[in-house]
Amino acid sequence: MTKSSFAAVDLGATSGRVALGTFGPDGFTLDEVHRFANTPIIIDGVLCWDVEYLFEETLTGLAHACTRVAQCGSTLAGIAVDSWGVDYGIVDASNSLVAPVRHYRAAEDSVVELANEMVSSSEAYARTGITELPINTCFQFIRDARLGLLQPGVTALLTPDLWTLWLTGVRGAERTIASTTGLLDWTNHEWAGDLMERWGIPGTVVANIVETGSLAGPTLATVTERIGARNPIPVYRAPAHDTASAFAAVTSVSSDAAVVSCGTWALVGRMNETAVLTKEAEQAGFTNEVAADGSSLLIRNLSGTWLLEECLRIWVVADAGANGSSKVDTSTDTSSLRTHLLVAAESESARVEGTIDCGAPELIGTRDMPTEIVDLYRRSHENTELTRPQVVRLILESLAESFARTIARAKEITGTPLREIIMIGGGSRIEQLVALTEQATDLPVRVGHPEATSIGNICVQAVSAGVFDTMDQARAVTHAQQKEN
Numbered sequence: 001m002t003k004s005s006f007a008a009v010d011l012g013a014t015s016g017r018v019a020l021g022t023f024g025p026d027g028f029t030l031d032e033v034h035r036f037a038n039t040p041i042i043i044d045g046v047l048c049w050d051v052e053y054l055f056e057e058t059l060t061g062l063a064h065a066c067t068r069v070a071q072c073g074s075t076l077a078g079i080a081v082d083s084w085g086v087d088y089g090i091v092d093a094s095n096s097l098v099a100p101v102r103h104y105r106a107a108e109d110s111v112v113e114l115a116n117e118m119v120s121s122s123e124a125y126a127r128t129g130i131t132e133l134p135i136n137t138c139f140q141f142i143r144d145a146r147l148g149l150l151q152p153g154v155t156a157l158l159t160p161d162l163w164t165l166w167l168t169g170v171r172g173a174e175r176t177i178a179s180t181t182g183l184l185d186w187t188n189h190e191w192a193g194d195l196m197e198r199w200g201i202p203g204t205v206v207a208n209i210v211e212t213g214s215l216a217g218p219t220l221a222t223v224t225e226r227i228g229a230r231n232p233i234p235v236y237r238a239p240a241h242d243t244a245s246a247f248a249a250v251t252s253v254s255s256d257a258a259v260v261s262c263g264t265w266a267l268v269g270r271m272n273e274t275a276v277l278t279k280e281a282e283q284a285g286f287t288n289e290v291a292a293d294g295s296s297l298l299i300r301n302l303s304g305t306w307l308l309e310e311c312l313r314i315w316v317v318a319d320a321g322a323n324g325s326s327k328v329d330t331s332t333d334t335s336s337l338r339t340h341l342l343v344a345a346e347s348e349s350a351r352v353e354g355t356i357d358c359g360a361p362e363l364i365g366t367r368d369m370p371t372e373i374v375d376l377y378r379r380s381h382e383n384t385e386l387t388r389p390q391v392v393r394l395i396l397e398s399l400a401e402s403f404a405r406t407i408a409r410a411k412e413i414t415g416t417p418l419r420e421i422i423m424i425g426g427g428s429r430i431e432q433l434v435a436l437t438e439q440a441t442d443l444p445v446r447v448g449h450p451e452a453t454s455i456g457n458i459c460v461q462a463v464s465a466g467v468f469d470t471m472d473q474a475r476a477v478t479h480a481q482q483k484e485n
Helices: 051-071 109-118 121-128 137-146 159-168 193-198 221-226 242-250 279-283 306-322 330-344 369-378 388-414 431-441 452-464 471-484
Strands: 004-011 015-024 027-037 041-043 046-048 076-083 088-091 155-158 215-218 234-236 257-262 265-272 287-290 296-303 420-424 445-447
Touching: 004 051, 004 159, 004 242, 004 452, 015 051, 015 452, 015 471, 027 051, 027 452, 027 471, 051 076, 051 159, 051 221, 076 159, 076 242, 076 452, 088 137, 088 159, 109 137, 121 193, 121 279, 137 155, 155 159, 159 215, 159 221, 159 234, 234 452, 242 257, 242 265, 242 287, 242 296, 242 420, 242 452, 242 471, 257 388, 265 388, 296 388, 306 330, 306 369, 306 388, 330 388, 369 388, 388 431, 420 431, 431 445, 452 471
Parallel strands: 004 076, 076 234, 257 420, 420 445
Antiparallel strands: 004 015, 015 027, 041 046, 088 155, 215 234, 257 265, 265 296, 287 296
């Protein structure tokens, strides 16, 4: 096998990265060539994504990838972008944004009530398989339609599709990311135009659905020059939803494993042949999203390591203020505090009784995570004061217990056994969380690659480019390399 390198642009809710995956005679290597912070900004009083900065950092990362492969006497064989779901940018005919890209944490609850007057939540779930949350794209579209932003001639593109547009000039709605919107009909995997009409959403605002793994096109001349590539680089539509990319790296629909993808969000569930659109699944809080191979991801969305990271951020800022310091090195200080508190949380004095629900809606938009967590805990444990190590312990035990309840419900709803858990993402690096999950579920936990999202993205590109015939072949090479490491 000759060397073939692919760049995965993985945009997370707190950071982004460009990873370079290379298949060759010696197996597979994955190198993170660039990482950058994803810090929301306030525009006109509204929380938004700093997309101009994020895209520029993406190009910087791709330039690093081109330099790296050139040093090895090779070229970049493909690029693909994945990100969180639901959020989008509205562009005009010149591909320029017509409004800031709002952050999902700026969603408005009142829009949900309005939407339910037009289409009941049960009908919407039976069609789209998406649980009702204020952050859903469908509700954000209703808001923007009422604000007059969805005028004729504009197109709303979810984040990875927006990046693909800016890389290639080609519009499209990749199927896995489209499935997060609450607007994709499970009967045909196409836009539910009648629901959009009833919600007052112009059908012209969405791009055509395009297949996962398809070629979007080559990089634009300006992009090719900016990243230092010798020739235009193919841009593929790998699973654009990061959850779909992560699941693609570790399992197939025939697997009897539950998957816990624990990053800023924790996505917990399993793969099925088709969506489960029952009332039972809806009431249990399960959402159905399209997997890389077109099957269904039956998952529950929970707050993940966001709970811990936000607490650490608040505490670091508070400590700096108490010490009279106006300068805070968030990354360094947070890392040091994390290490200290994770050790402290293992002590007997840090033990707590009971847990909180990591799927609680109060945890989505809070600006003061430690206070919100303690308030939730006090609903069943009155007048309880918690130390920082106890809060950390509570977070870890609550995550593990939420994983266990979700996996048990997934087993009940599908009626099929689950014999192990594959844990991936940054949370899989926290040994206490892995151990607590095994204890809570009474199932063995197999730790997958923490960068499973990038690996799934790259594997799909490699199959699309003809390096492998099937995903099983691509996965086998990456798994073999992980075992060696």
